Amino acid sequence: MPAQQTLPAIDWERAALDLDRTGVAVTPPLLTPAQCSEVIGLYERDRVFRSTVVMARHSFGQGEYRYFSAPLHPIVAGLRESLYPPLAKIANRWAGLLDEPPFPGDLEGLTKACAAAGQHKPTPLLLRYGPGDYNCLHQDVYGDLTFPLQVAIMLNEPDADFTGGESVFVEQRPRAQSRPIVARPGRGQGLIFPVRQRPVPSARGHRRVAMRHGVSQVLSGERHVLGVIFHNAR
Template sequence: MNGDGLDWAAISAQLDEEGHALLPGWLSAEAARGLMGETATLGAVRVPLAASGLGSGELFCFQAGLPAPLVAWRSALYPRLAAIANRWQHALGVDTRYPPTLDEFLQRNRQAGQTRGQSHLSRLGVGDHVLLHQRNEGEQVFPLQLVALLSEPGVDFEGGEFVTTEQRPRLQSRPTVLPLQLGDVALIATDERPVQGSRGPYRVRLKHAIGRVRRGERIGLELSFHDAR
């Protein structure tokens, strides 16, 4: 699960083209379903989505520390993603570069007063949903994040599609539904990314959401590489 066996050239190309990259079956069904149990063991804090105005359902926020698998994923994936993020910075004409290790980047977070973890599990029942949003709070924002589906569409729930939208200059927003299955992971842009145009790269902004659950219960994961204030 350290990312060494992944085709990073293909992942990089898909992120450049679409703003997301799918990693089908990256988690086994057992590992995917087991994460909810680890959340309870670690005492994750339950936060109603309605309290933040982001929809309805529940978030389980990792305030006492991430489960061990998520700690390992963040540390292992960060250097690969930082290389993509730095290439994006160059394309957008931004001088700031992301450091080579997650520890160095989180130190920058602390220096900027960003100490609140944003990674969480979501639990959505019938009628629940998550509105379009971005995890871009703070001075130090990493431009990529990870999402995963921990329950099975058509078996555990219906509806609950994971949706991204991109706002391009002078164009209407472009929606995309990511066809996630149990254990699938997707890397997505957190906010801005470059797109190559006829006159050079330009910025597009991404938001993501989860559609209304029509039956059952949907469990998902969002893993962020930066903290919030």
């Protein structure tokens, strides 16, 4: 896939509405089944990755993930570049509501801003879960510069390739009980969600509501996800 890949028609207005209402938006398939298999196949290729995390060693959960090395594999680079500009529009509307500085309009601009903040390492990752594995609720913050939205693309077919392993989100509302959200994207579909927080209307304009994401226990089979995070890491 070329780096300037054309995405399938994503209804960005709808995605923005879903993000504003619930904090999570589901996309149509961003990868074909063949591309999903190709990305899964990368997991064993050491040179494609810069580091590997065994989640249990850090109490992050159970399972493994690997961070892609630079230059990113073309499928990953293409998705990161083409998803960024429409997401930056949503991020910049949010930044306006929260009185925060805007983000660059393209990924090259964000990458330069990250470099200036000492964040040079690519953050896209490939996650692999087997029976019994899970991912604790977390946020993917990798430095001072955080682009507020990320995308997780399902690479296996739920209920055929694996059971369990739901995508779980918890919104921590201030002075109120937390709200759970569960999603079950099909193979190739992406989930768009806030890295750390999003604006919600309040008595005096908008306030920040924090969100964390994770994965419930996989009961059987193998579950792979491609995580696309746009800011680089320290």
